[in-house]
Amino acid sequence: MEDILAQAKKVAEEAEVFMVSSEETPVQFEANRLKRIQGKQNTGVALRIIKEGRIGYASTTDPTDTTRLVANATETAQFGVKARFELPQKARYPKIDIFDPDTESIRVEKMIELGEELIALVTRHTPDIICEAMVAKDIITLRLLNSGGGEASYKKSIFSLSMWGSLIRGTDMLFVGESQSSCHPLTKPREIADVVIKQLELAKNRASVPSGKLPVILTPRGVASAIIPSLMVAFNGKIVLEGASPIGNKLGKNVFDPRLSLWDDPTIAYRPNSRPCDDEGVPSQRTPLIEEGKVANFLYDLQTAALAHTRSTGNGNRNGGLPTPSPTTLVIAPGKTSLDEMLSDIKEGLIIEQLMGAEQGNILGGDFSGNVLLGYKVERGKIVGRVKDTMVSGNIYQVLKEVAAIGSKPEWVGGFVHTPPIYCPSLSVASK
Amino acid sequence: MTNIETAAPQLADLIKGYSADYIEARLEESQRSYITYRGKELESIGQATATGGNIRALVRGGWGFASFNEVGDLPAKVELAVKQATLVGREESKLAPVEPIVDTVPAAHNPTIKPLAEKKQLLDEYNELIWRTPKLQTSVIAYGDSHKKVIFLSSAGSHIVQERSDISLRLSAVAAGDGEVQQASLSVGSAGDFKAISGLHQQVERTAKHALELLSAPQVKGGEYTVVLDPVLAGVFTHEAFGHLSESDFVYENERLRQIMVLGKKFGGEKLNIIDSAAVPQLRGSYKYDDEGVPAVKTYLIREGKLVGRLHSRETAARMGEKPTGNARAINYRYPPIVRMTNTYIEPGEASFEDIIADIKEGVYAKNWFGGTTAMEMFTFSAGEAYMIRNGRVAEALRPVVLSGNVFTTLNNIDAIGNDLEMNQGGGCGKGEQMPLPVSNGSPHIRIRKCLVGGR
Numbered sequence: 001m002e003d004i005l006a007q008a009k010k011v012a013e014e015a016e017v018f019m020v021s022s023e024e025t026p027v028q029f030e031a032n033r034l035k036r037i038q039g040k041q042n043t044g045v046a047l048r049i050i051k052e053g054r055i056g057y058a059s060t061t062d063p064t065d066t067t068r069l070v071a072n073a074t075e076t077a078q079f080g081v082k083a084r085f086e087l088p089q090k091a092r093y094p095k096i097d098i099f100d101p102d103t104e105s106i107r108v109e110k111m112i113e114l115g116e117e118l119i120a121l122v123t124r125h126t127p128d129i130i131c132e133a134m135v136a137k138d139i140i141t142l143r144l145l146n147s148g149g150g151e152a153s154y155k156k157s158i159f160s161l162s163m164w165g166s167l168i169r170g171t172d173m174l175f176v177g178e179s180q181s182s183c184h185p186l187t188k189p190r191e192i193a194d195v196v197i198k199q200l201e202l203a204k205n206r207a208s209v210p211s212g213k214l215p216v217i218l219t220p221r222g223v224a225s226a227i228i229p230s231l232m233v234a235f236n237g238k239i240v241l242e243g244a245s246p247i248g249n250k251l252g253k254n255v256f257d258p259r260l261s262l263w264d265d266p267t268i269a270y271r272p273n274s275r276p277c278d279d280e281g282v283p284s285q286r287t288p289l290i291e292e293g294k295v296a297n298f299l300y301d302l303q304t305a306a307l308a309h310t311r312s313t314g315n316g317n318r319n320g321g322l323p324t325p326s327p328t329t330l331v332i333a334p335g336k337t338s339l340d341e342m343l344s345d346i347k348e349g350l351i352i353e354q355l356m357g358a359e360q361g362n363i364l365g366g367d368f369s370g371n372v373l374l375g376y377k378v379e380r381g382k383i384v385g386r387v388k389d390t391m392v393s394g395n396i397y398q399v400l401k402e403v404a405a406i407g408s409k410p411e412w413v414g415g416f417v418h419t420p421p422i423y424c425p426s427l428s429v430a431s432k
Numbered sequence: 433m434t435n436i437e438t439a440a441p442q443l444a445d446l447i448k449g450y451s452a453d454y455i456e457a458r459l460e461e462s463q464r465s466y467i468t469y470r471g472k473e474l475e476s477i478g479q480a481t482a483t484g485g486n487i488r489a490l491v492r493g494g495w496g497f498a499s500f501n502e503v504g505d506l507p508a509k510v511e512l513a514v515k516q517a518t519l520v521g522r523e524e525s526k527l528a529p530v531e532p533i534v535d536t537v538p539a540a541h542n543p544t545i546k547p548l549a550e551k552k553q554l555l556d557e558y559n560e561l562i563w564r565t566p567k568l569q570t571s572v573i574a575y576g577d578s579h580k581k582v583i584f585l586s587s588a589g590s591h592i593v594q595e596r597s598d599i600s601l602r603l604s605a606v607a608a609g610d611g612e613v614q615q616a617s618l619s620v621g622s623a624g625d626f627k628a629i630s631g632l633h634q635q636v637e638r639t640a641k642h643a644l645e646l647l648s649a650p651q652v653k654g655g656e657y658t659v660v661l662d663p664v665l666a667g668v669f670t671h672e673a674f675g676h677l678s679e680s681d682f683v684y685e686n687e688r689l690r691q692i693m694v695l696g697k698k699f700g701g702e703k704l705n706i707i708d709s710a711a712v713p714q715l716r717g718s719y720k721y722d723d724e725g726v727p728a729v730k731t732y733l734i735r736e737g738k739l740v741g742r743l744h745s746r747e748t749a750a751r752m753g754e755k756p757t758g759n760a761r762a763i764n765y766r767y768p769p770i771v772r773m774t775n776t777y778i779e780p781g782e783a784s785f786e787d788i789i790a791d792i793k794e795g796v797y798a799k800n801w802f803g804g805t806t807a808m809e810m811f812t813f814s815a816g817e818a819y820m821i822r823n824g825r826v827a828e829a830l831r832p833v834v835l836s837g838n839v840f841t842t843l844n845n846i847d848a849i850g851n852d853l854e855m856n857q858g859g860g861c862g863k864g865e866q867m868p869l870p871v872s873n874g875s876p877h878i879r880i881r882k883c884l885v886g887g888r
Contacts, residue, residue, distance in 0.1 A: 031685030036495040037516035040766060043501040057478040061501040065481070072479040079467075079477050079552050108519065130686045166808070168688035171840045173809040211655055242471045242570040244606050246613055321466070322476040357812030360803035361834055364606065365613040369834040369886035371812045389810065391836050391886035393654060428888055430654030 001063070001145050004047060007070050009147055012049035012056070012077070016087055016146040018279065018318065019045045019063065026136040027111045029163075032119050034112060046318065047073045055080040055303075057322050084306035087146040093276035093283050097269040100184045103157035104139050111135040118163055118189035125197045126167060129176075133163040137185075144281050152281045158272045160415070161186040165196060174203050174386070175373060181415030183270040199353065199374065205385030207377035209431055215349035215404065216392060216427040217342050217378070220411040222352040223419045228330065229359040230366045230396045231262065235289050237300035237315075237325045241308050244364055246397060250295045256400045258293035259335050264315065266328035272415050273328040280316040280323050287313045299325045332419040335406025342405055342423045344381035350429065351376050351383060355392060369393035390431040399424050436461050436483065436583055439503050444585045446506055452489045452514050453525035455587040458723065459485040459503065460765040462580035463544040467552060469559050469573040477548065484765040489513040490527070494520025499766045528749035528756040530726050532589035537720045539595035541624030543577035551575065554629075558636045562605050565640040567647075569608035575601045579624065580764075582723075590725040597624025598716060598870045602858065605640040607647050614646035614831070617816055619801060619858025621870070623714050628857070642817060642829075649829040652818065654887035658795035659835060659880045660788055663854035665798050665815050666875030670778050671861065672804040672811040673839055674699070674706055675873070678733045678741075679759075679863075680748040681771040682808065690752075697739045700843040703781050706734040708743055710758060710774035716857050716870040717774035724769055726758040733776075734843075745771050763866045773861060777874035781849030788848045788879050795821040796885055798833055801859060812836045834886045842880060850876030 001017045008015035024040040046059040047069050056077025060069050115135045122131055136159070143153040162179030178195040180186055218226055233239055240248040247255050266274050266284040277283050280302050288296040300308065301316030301323045316323035343351070350372070358370035372390045376383045400422075407420030436459035447455040462482045468475045486499040487510050496516030498509045555573055562571045577599045584592040600621040607614050618639040622628035661669055676682075683689045710719050710728035719728055724746050731741045744752070745760035748771060760769035789797070800816030818830040853876045860868025 034494065034520050034522075036497060036768065037520055038497040038499070038768070039512050039516065040498075041500045041502065042766065055476075057476065059478070059480040061482040061484055068481060072481070075548060076477045076479055079474060079548060081474055081476070108516075112519070128688070130688075166686070166689075168686070168692065171692055171809070173807070175807050238470065244570045244608065244613060246611060320480070321478055356807055356810070357803070357805050357814065357834055357836070360805070360812065360814040362614060362832060364615055367831075369814075371810050371836040373807050373810065389836070389838055389884065391654060391812075391834070391884055393834075393886045393888070428654055428886075430656075430884060430886055432656065432882075432884060 001143065004045065004066050004069060005145050005147065007066050008047055008049050008073070011070060011074055012051040014050040014087055014147045016048045016144070017045065018144050020140065020142045022138055022140045024136065024138040025108060026134055027108060027115055029115050029119060029131065029133040032123060032131050034115065037108060045069065048322065049073045049077055050083040051077040053082050055083050083303070085302035087148040088150045088281045089148045090150055091281065091283055093152065094267060096267050096274050096276050096284065098154065098156040098183050098274050100157050100270065103137055103159045103183065103185050106137060106185050111137070114161065114187065114189055118161065118193055121189060121193035122163065122165060122196050126200050129165040129167045131163055131165045134160070136160050146281065150281045152277045154276055156275070157183050159183070159185045161189065161192055163192060163196060176200055179414050180412060181272045183272060202376050202383055203386040207385030207387055209348065209350060209377050209387055209390060209429055211430050213426045214429045215346050216424045217351040218422045218424065219351060219353050220413050220419045220421060221354055223332070223422050224413040224417045226355045226358045226368045226370065227396055227422070228417055230363045230368060232327055233363050234366070235298050237298040237304045237308060240298045241304055246366060247295050253295055254293050255295050256290050256293040257403045259406050260290055260293055260400060260403065261333035262290040263288045263331050264299060264327045264329065265331055266314065268329060271329050278314045278316040279318040282312045282314040282316060284314045299327060301325045330417050332410065334408050334410045334420040336408055337405035337423065338408050339421055342407065342421065343378055343383070345404070346378040347380060349378045350387065350392065351378055352392065366396040368396065390429060392427050392429050394424065394427045399427070436485065436503065439506065440583045440585065443506050444591060446510055447487070447585060447587045450510060450514050452491045452517060454490040454527060455487065455510065456724070457485060457487050457585045458765055459583040460580055462578060464576065464578040465544055465548065466576040467555055469555060469571065471570045472559065472563055486765050487513040488768055489517040490525050491517035492521030493523040493525050495768065496520065497768045526750035527746040530746065530756060532586065533721065533725055534591045537594040539579065539597045539624055540714065541597050542579045543597055543599050543624050543626050544579045546626060557633065558603060561633055561637045562603065562640040565605065565644055567607055567609060567644055568605055568640065569613065570606045572604045584723065584725050586725055592721050592725050594719065594721060596719060599624055599626065599629055600858070600860065601629045603636055603639060605643040607643040609647050612647055614643055616643035616646060617802065621716050621857040623716050623718055645829050646831060649831050651831040652796060652833055652885055652887040654885060656882045657885050658792050659883040659885065660795060660797045660821065661878050661880065662799040663852060663875050663877060664801050664856045665813065666778060666878045667856045667873035668801045668804045668813050670706060670875055671773060671776050671873040672806045672813050673837055673842055674733065675708065675773045675776045676806045677808055677839055678743055679771040679773070680742045680744050680752060683742065684748040684751045693739065693742070695739055698737055699734055699739055700737040700846055702736045703849050704734055704737045704843065704846060705732065705779035707732055707779060708773055708776045712775050715775045715855060715872045717872050722758040722760045722769065723762045724760040726756045726760065728758040728774070731757045743771050743773065745769065761869060763869050767866050770863065770866065772863060772869055773871050775855065775872045777853065777855065778849065778876065778878065780851050780853040780876040783848050783850050785850060785852065785877050788850055788877055789821050789826065790824045792821045793823060796833060797821050797826050798835060801856065802832060809840065810836065810838050836884045836886065842883065845881040845883065846878050847881055848879035850878065852876045
């Protein structure tokens, strides 16, 4: 890396080398049994240069291929955008625990056992379910060096445990599933199995709802599939900068229900998206996005922040290219209403676990419209059965302006979103 | 720097010497470049090169897979894959037989060697056109191209060197007014031919204007409608509604699903024919051999409304007692091949567009692709453009619509098939963690009765 930096400094005013390598071991189960074990070794090096004031960028999987890497970055710099930022100098980073040696040392035999136990728990409940499962560990090493003297490195462990089941009766198909991840090994398959078994129980009966306006409870998973995609776009500093975010000019204003608070937090110990600094070497911080209904902040990387005359929030993420603002772990503050209280308020309505295709609509405008992949009818305060062939549509700016209630019990969804259920007084429902 | 060509002979010898039921290796070298614009300005421009490979081993029905960037110490990597497979294997290995193949397949184009300046020139022209439209808030242009060389080796003696190229371009225009934001997009692509994405100036201009029109367009009232899909959206519909269900890795070990997806079962009317074919030349999903070294063929999935075929890997074909179709694909060396679509389309019929809409009193004409997803039985797909159809004529513009269907009813509700097949080369397909995979899909205009449309 030092060599790449030295070569790059010969042709450019500033340079930054970013290297990430990982050893990933996914153990995969199909049709209720062990199917495949993988061992994946990945290395990637990215070079960002500032030459004559413009940004050049190239990447490679071969850290020794310095000449081509520098030449590629130099070629792109002719056309690159003008750099508005300065690379961070040596900084003090918060200490955030994201590596557990137990994850690194867990044996593949143990991972097989965990997967087998998970499937056994679910098939014991419903013998004719067909399960896929994955038990995976990933050890990631990251290092960053820049010509301004900035330097950062960390090692992270990620463990994930997931399962999806399909239950087919006649031409009726039911899909259930749950997935969690952590920096610790997840050694309690029971917790995943319980979620899936509950879904199976609730879906045993079928029910249907009429088309029209109905009260809807979004479970934590429902919130993640219907609401989160639009929020991620709306709070992205880049979208704000270009004026495409509907809340871009509403900083400090009441846009959402006063009971609603949301923040981005890469500092929570042992969460898979936590880290001491972002992919540009900016220290991690907890960034409030919605504070009691008010728009509090947007998420920024270095370049976007400079263009917007503000500071980076440490949300510069690389996804195979230049850093761009993106959330790490999103947290919605819990409210005061229990799920039972929400249910008992509903005469006829829905509780939705997963909305399929909700992210395909105009998420920029906050619209969501999706097919209820997993959701149930609520009748006089009771969940009576699963609904199918039903579409639910809404707009998050209408829905989150006045929610009926925010749940008191938040849950992790997939390890990246922590949210309680949200009760919407009225959403548009179309059904067959 | 390691050259995959020099590593190949050693690896070919190595995988023949191990005690596994089957071993294959893929070595890959790729180059890619991309340019994105946000608003009037270029946002990022970059070039990437990658070298890597993998070993996949089969032992008593269990698979081991080792992928790497560092093309050294190959014996240790083969050993790891075999060891993992041994840990998994508990039954008999089954693979549909294929003849070992030795072949070299060059790509017709290599877009990555074209100077960045020329690529940028075209995108500058498009962006300028977009920004001639008044009231635009922003725009996004994402261009990417790639070229890769893959060496496939198998313990049965196959040695295939195959090159593939790909280009994709997506342009979106975003209009805003009165706290409303609307966008319109255009997605195109090709198997590496830059000409295919050049000269689209009129379409780009129309896309930008449409974003503006949407601001004043009403949202459709949710419910069931007679829906007419244009070739682009009907292609996405074919992919989502039926294509995924014909991927036999979902089916082969699922007894219930096998009963539902039994060959001969009626899914649609007699005029409905659905095909998947990587053998059509020069489309984004085209190739000569798949990532298991199986030659591509044209596969009828539905013929005259009945299920007649499905997409296979060597393993699914063997386990279902059917012929392999050459549909095992991996997005790159980091992943094992899985059953995927290639170029999927509805065969054209005889109806003209005018015939199709003539007797619709109130319906929806949905055009252009925005997205789509499926959960086997139920699926959704969203249109980039939509219009009401009133008394046999295309009427006012609507906000983009999301349509939803159920595979067991919606295909049966197709009651008119147009004569105007077009292949859509935009977008890409995702399955598991492998996305976007270059595919194309197509159809003529089709009419669907009783299609569920989400709305206000």
